[in-house]
Amino acid sequence: MEKYDVVVIGGGPAGSTVAKELVEQGKKVLVLEKRKEIGFPNHCSGLVSEEFISFAGVDSSLVLNKIKGASFYLHSDKIFSFKDNKTHAVVIDRTAFDRKVAESAMQNGAAYLFNSNVKGIERVGGKLHIHYENRSIRTVEAPLLVIASGARSSVLRLAGFKRVRGETIRTLQVEGTVSLPDEDVAYLYINNEISPNWFAWAIPLGGGKARIGLGSDRGENLLPLLEALKKRWTLLKGKKINIESKVAWLIPIGFMDRPFKENIVVVGDAARAVKPFSGGGLHTGLISAHIASQVLLTALSKKNYSEKMLSNYARLCDIPVRNEIKKGIMLRKIYRSMDDIEKEKFLLSLDNENAKKIIFNSGHIDHPWEVGYKLLKYIKSPLFYYLKSHLF
Ligand SMILES: Cc1cc2nc3c(=O)[nH]c(=O)nc-3n(C[C@H](O)[C@H](O)[C@H](O)COP(=O)(O)OP(=O)(O)OC[C@H]3O[C@@H](n4cnc5c(N)ncnc54)[C@H](O)[C@@H]3O)c2cc1C
Structure with a gap:
């Protein structure tokens, strides 16, 4: 059985960031990814701050567009807009971003196994046996495991975590060609019948392309709502939208109380490290990943994989992640x-x-x-x- 210092479940940005930071310090790391490639399909609008680009260790070639303002379309079709000449956010090529982060982990020596769906986690003599399916069931061993399996995570259950209380927003996003009035502006639509307790968006990618989507806190099918959005939102009315991709995804809200256990830490969307008001999870997810890497390096150097040692991860997340999310939850309560x-x-x-x-x-x-x-x-x-x- 192959042995590693750390096994990471999930090759998204959070998992690959942990892998990259651990291999840079000479650790033997395996990333298990259930899909056949990184970053596809893209479910994300890709809006991040300019600072995030360097924080994530990637370069600005991933930036598709710069956003200088926002236009809110309101219930009565009135519009509230603001824009100046500064860049307030950038839109990234999310698939290329995920790939870049994974590539830099691989270049430093992280092993990646694709089509490898984790099916079981077992504690054996103070270490973990992680069982994954890749044609047949295979097993690897490590003293430390990082769960970075995203919002749709069944892995938490496999690791014995209780069901986390908190909201989950269902989303549907399409990407394609559509002409928007101003490609420097992010468009938002607030209509509770179309996106219950969330909002709809159109994010220009430049060159006549955009990501258009909506979210809902209810369990209904979002396809009819998307059809209604195209008819009802004056921004899109009568416009031909050439849809190239359509992706349904989840936004988990409310950071986990205890994103750790003996031998295990949980990062990114799996830990619900997502801003509750906007649904943005790249910045908070990568902060959680960075903190987790530091704590795992200490645990490895002390050969101490106890729950107490790994609780330092949650403690260090308190100010930069939990506090941010707590404040977002208050704003979201007001919005709702x-x-x-x-x-x-x-x-x-x-x-x-x-x-x-x-x-x-x-x-x-x-x-x-x-x-x-x-x-x-x-x-x-x-x-x-x-x-x-x-x-x-
Ligand atoms: C509609 C929408 C729009 C968004 N827009 C923005 C935005 O504009 N800005 C922003 O900052 N954030 C945005 N987000 C949030 C952002 O996309 C997430 O926070 C981010 O993807 C989290 O990264 P992650 O690595 O934690 O999880 P993911 O990116 O979901 O990666 C998890 C990985 O784990 C793998 N995996 C899952 N289960 C297993 C298993 N059993 N075995 C092996 N591998 C497994 C998955 O295949 C996946 O590759 C948006 C989210 C949604 C839904």
Whole structure:
């Protein structure tokens, strides 16, 4: 049986980041990936901050488009827009991004096995036996396991984690050719009948292409909602959309209380390291992966794989990940408590120079709660006092 220092389940950005950081320190690492290739199909809108590109250790060739503002289409078809000449976010080629992160792990010596679906995890004499299916059932051994298997994870159950309480948003996104009025702007549509308790989006990729999608916190089939979106959203009405791909996916909300166990840590979407207000998970997921790598290196150097040692991972995630998510959950509670008319009233009350100044100065895609907090304060909303008393 092949033995490793660490086995990682899942070759997405979180899993590959841990693999890369461990092999750079000379550790023997195996990544088990159930799909036949990395990064496909792409389920993600690919919106990240410019800083994220260097944080993730990739280069700007992955940037497809730069976003300088946003346009909110509201329930009554009114529009609230803002834009200046600065880049507030970039859109990345997500498939190429996942591949780049995995390639740099491989180049430093990480082993990847594709078509390898993990089917069982067993504790044997202080180590783990990880059983995976690749034509037949095979087994590898390691003292440490990283679960980075994403939102649709059955692996947590295999490792004996209890079902995590928290919301899960179902999404459907298409990518294709469609002409949008301004390719420097991200478009959002707020209509509770079309995307219950979430929102719909159209993210321009440049060159006449876009990612269009919607989310819902309910269990219904999203295809009829997508059809309704194309008819109802004035941005898309009468437009021909040449769909090249269509992907259904999940957004898990609410960071796990205990993303660790003896011999095991959980990172990325599997640990629910996702911003609850926007659904963005690349930044928080990679922070969790980076912290996990540091803790695993210490565990390996001390040969200590105990739950107590690995609890340092959760402790170190407290400020940069859990706190960010906690604040996002509060904002999301407020968003859910408002109906479409209240959301419209709120957004239209920001259609002035002072509010836009706050948006441009404080709006940051990596910390979306901050601008929400400041805007509620600016319009003297009673919700600001609710938020303040829960956050600080
Ligand atoms: C519609 C949508 C839009 C989004 N837009 C953005 C955005 O604009 N910006 C942003 O920052 N984030 C966005 N996100 C979130 C982002 O895509 C995720 O946070 C990110 O993919 C998480 O990375 P990960 O490595 O944790 O998981 P994943 O990328 O899901 O990777 C998990 C990997 O594990 C593998 N796996 C699963 N089970 C097994 C198994 N049993 N055995 C072996 N391998 C297994 C999977 O095949 C997969 O390759 C979006 C999400 C959705 C759904």
